[in-house]
Amino acid sequence: MYRFARRIRPSVQAEFDAAHRANAAGDAERAFRHLERAHVMGQAATVLHVRVHWQMFWWAKGRHDVGEAIGQIWRAAAAAVFTWPGWVPQGNTGGSNVSGLQRMPIPPDLQRLINSAYQ
Numbered sequence: 001m002y003r004f005a006r007r008i009r010p011s012v013q014a015e016f017d018a019a020h021r022a023n024a025a026g027d028a029e030r031a032f033r034h035l036e037r038a039h040v041m042g043q044a045a046t047v048l049h050v051r052v053h054w055q056m057f058w059w060a061k062g063r064h065d066v067g068e069a070i071g072q073i074w075r076a077a078a079a080a081v082f083t084w085p086g087w088v089p090q091g092n093t094g095g096s097n098v099s100g101l102q103r104m105p106i107p108p109d110l111q112r113l114i115n116s117a118y119q
């Protein structure tokens with residue numbers, strides 16, 4: 001799994017960077033979509049998975065979205081415990097607007113990056 005994390009990290013970081021640029025431009029919704037994409041790619045690697053949820057927490061805090069912020073604290077804790085054994089629903093976008101147990105389709109471009117990171 002370490003190999004996967006090392007290989008997928010640049011793609012996750014690219015989404016973090018895009019989220020930061022969108023936030024700086026005042027487009028919070030686009031920023032969150034980039035964080036969701038980072039979540040889909042990073043959720044199989046514990047450190048990246050937790051990091052995505054903390055990024056989502058800070059996004060929510062910046063918007064004064066208490067519900068999302070609290071949801072992200074819970075999700076970060078769950079990510080720390082459940083990622084390593086592989087108990088995460090593939091494709092889940094990570095926001096508190098969806099069940100933490102819901103599997104979701106993975107966009108084809110992200111699936112290609114994930115597949116490449118596993119090779």
